Amino acid sequence: MVDFAFTEEQELFRKAVREWREKELPLEKVREMDNKGEIPRELVKGLGDLGLLLMTIPEEHGGAGSDWVTACIAAEELGYADISIALPVLWLVGSSWGYVVDKYCSEQVREAVIRKAVKGDAFIGIASTEAGGGSDVAAFKSSARKEGDMWVLNGEKLYISGTEEAKKWGGGYFVIARTSPAPPEASHRGMTAFYLPIDAPGVEVYKRFEDMGRMAISTGGFAMDNVKLPDSHRIGEIDKGFYLTMEGFDNARILIAAVCVGAAQRALEIGMDYIKERKAFGKPIGKFEGIQFELADDWAQLEALRSLVYRTAWMNDKRYKEKKFSALEVSRMIAACKLIAPHFAFDVFKHVMLWHGAYGYTKECPLEMGLRGIMSYCVGAEGTSNIQRIVIARELLGKEYIPYK
Ligand SMILES: Cc1cc2nc3c(=O)[nH]c(=O)nc-3n(C[C@H](O)[C@H](O)[C@H](O)COP(=O)(O)OP(=O)(O)OC[C@H]3O[C@@H](n4cnc5c(N)ncnc54)[C@H](O)[C@@H]3O)c2cc1C
Structure with missing residues (x-):
């Protein structure tokens, strides 16, 4: 049987992260960080206090021993809060590469960096x-x-x-x-x-x-x-080292996709508030099909992407815990998430910006931070889109079809 529900523990976890980000990471703070070009140290320490940093590493190494589905919940919430995605990036590189380092490193390295990074005392x-x-x-x-x-x-x-x-x-x-x-x-x-x-x-x-x-x-x-x-x-x-690098990329990419889901959700919510208020030709612009149909399309695709991301995170957990799926099977699914999510989120920000007219093009409106931030993942941080396509096609057609061999 298929069960699409989060566990009670996961729901409580989401609630706790949500409460934290509502208090600590309002959009005004995100704008301030974007202007100043730095992440306040206390935010990172706050993530550490919540047990969010390197959360998938085992408890005996200082982590929370979380699964990847739960890590994606954190990623989604952080992407929703910081649409510029600076803090989510800091969080996710630590979570994914910290996991790989911890899994294969010596006790000396664990002491030198992992046990500090989980508290926000090292990057x-x-x-x-x-x-x-x-x-x-x-x-x-x-x-x-x-x-x-x-x-x-x-x-x-x-x-x-x-x-x-x-x-x-x-x-x-x-x-x-x-x-x-x-x-x-x-x-x-x-x-x-x-x-x-x-x-x-x-x-x-x-x-x-x-x-x-x-x-x-x-x-x-x-x-x-x-x-x-x-x-x-x-x-x-x-x-x-190559194989370890690929394992790190897989874990980073699924978290990136979840960050994009959260950011796109935020953009749509900002958009819905606006189109109910803004009037043109005597009506809220949300009454016009040219706008509401785009909203409906984006919402439908966002729900599809969210399902793909969590299913893939679940596969990643099954791969690690039960060896139910092979690393290559999971890589293909993760590549699909990384291929779709940034471009989709970018398009949502673009659509919602256009609903905002001239206001959307200004820095008084938060949306442009999302457009600029998400673009880094379209360009290729943690692997370009064509590299995701190569991973997918390799699994579909066979290794002999890898284009550069
Ligand atoms: C904001 C930002 C942060 C980053 N942070 C990190 C980081 O923390 N650590 C790190 O190691 N790297 C980081 N990167 C680098 C990122 O991993 C690389 O940009 C990415 O791997 C692509 O490398 P490249 O930029 O050299 O492009 P190239 O590899 O030169 O590729 C250029 C273009 O050619 C395409 N291409 C290449 N080969 C093929 C092929 N065989 N078939 C079809 N198309 C192909 C690519 O898809 C791309 O469109 C970051 C990048 C950005 C933008």
């Missing part, structure tokens, strides 16, 4: 992208070589979320670097994952980009110049 993120491109993971140039007991890392990582926050608050990144030369046809092999503290000697954060959206969280770049890390900072097995 943890992903640094995979390089100047030469982000989609082609196998082409990354960063390298790690073993010298005695230490690994020596060299290279550069670019377009990395949270570089300033990591510098200010402490913490670091899941990074991957080439550890073995590999034959071209299998060049994703030979990459190893490490935990890189941002304050390790030889790491230089040299750039903060002036992004178009999600202004409150930084996007930057850093160089690694003969950075020495002990073997305890290696995450998982030597030469197997």
Whole structure:
């Protein structure tokens, strides 16, 4: 039998997150964060106090031991509150990459970052992208070589979320670097994952980009110049970093989709309030079919997307807990969520902005923050749309149809 209901515990959890975000994250605060270009530290600590940070890691490691459905509830609520999506980004990179680091790391790394990140005392993120491109993971140039007991890392990582926050608050990144030369046809092999503290000697954060959206969280770049890390900072097995990276992307992508559901819901609610009030030709504009039909279409698609996202999160839980689905089956579903959700949410913001006329184009109206923020996930943070299509087509047609092989 199919049961589409959330558990009582999940309903109570949503209520608690909702109460928190209604109090701590009104739209005025989101605008202030967007203007100032920073997330107030107390908000992150608040997420920690609520048990929301890295919430899927086990309780014995400091997490809440939550499932991915519950994490998606948090993501939806945070996306609803911060439509600029800066705080949701900070939360979700920690939740997804913190999960992977915690799962495969040494006790030293767990002490150094995971146990701090769950309380909001450190940042943890992903640094995979390089100047030469982000989609082609196998082409990354960063390298790690073993010298005695230490690994020596060299290279550069670019377009990395949270570089300033990591510098200010402490913490670091899941990074991957080439550890073995590999034959071209299998060049994703030979990459190893490490935990890189941002304050390790030889790491230089040299750039903060002036992004178009999600202004409150930084996007930057850093160089690694003969950075020495002990073997305890290696995450998982030597030469197997690619697979861990894909696991992290899967978990990040499902949370992104849930954030987009929450943000699109907020946009529609803002829109409904407005079209009932705003009059043209003597009537509320919500009376005109040109507007209400678009609302109905968007609402119907939002409900379909929400169902897809939660079903996929449920599959992810079944994959981890019961091995009911394979990692590849779940990846395909998650790719579908990541492919659809950002573009859909972007379109909803665009529609609702147009209902607002000139007012919607101003910063007096909150909607433009959503349009700018969501665009980062259309562009490709945590993987572009074409990469999602490749994942889906690979599962539908077979590996021999991967276009770049
Ligand atoms: C705001 C923001 C924050 C980010 N944060 C992080 C972060 O925290 N950590 C991190 O590691 N990265 C981060 N990124 C980088 C992101 O992961 C990359 O932008 C993404 O992987 C794409 O890489 P690229 O930008 O180099 O584009 P490219 O890989 O150069 O791709 C360019 C275009 O070509 C298309 N393309 C590439 N290959 C194919 C193919 N085989 N078939 C069809 N089309 C193809 C892509 O879909 C895209 O449209 C962030 C990006 C943004 C915008």
